[in-house]
Amino acid sequence: MRQTKNIPWNDSDLTVKELTVAELASVLDHSTTTADPIDLLFGQRLPSQAVVLSSGLKLAELHALPPSQLDRLITAVEEVNPFFVQALRRLLPQLAAPPAAAPGNN
Secondary structure (H helix, E strand, O other): OOOEEEEEEOOEEEEEEOOOHHHHHHHHHHHOOOOOHHHHHHOOOOOHHHHHHHHOOOHHHHHOOOHHHHHHHHHHHHHHOHHHHHHHHHHHHHHHOOOOOOOOOO
16 A cells, blocks of 8 residues: 655645655656756755656646745655655766766777
8 A cells, every 4th residue: 555645735735645666667767858947956856757746736836836835745755755765865876977988988
């Protein structure tokens, strides 16, 4: 059963959910080809696509939020997706590393 968490959201509650392995793979595929301002703003936290899938909100809705409210939402999504957070922490240093020079091309 997926983990979920209800958070206060505007005049009601919003439920964020744990993502499946297939959803996580989709987020990783999407993240390597698309840069979003939210991803640039929040750096090494969950990609915006993960927040969209977990919360059910549209990307345009996330863009309309102030950073402080986005931070609370991303924190809740991270709390129900600890395995994905750990995987990203392992992957991000590898993704950020410059490519190794080919032998003989120095």
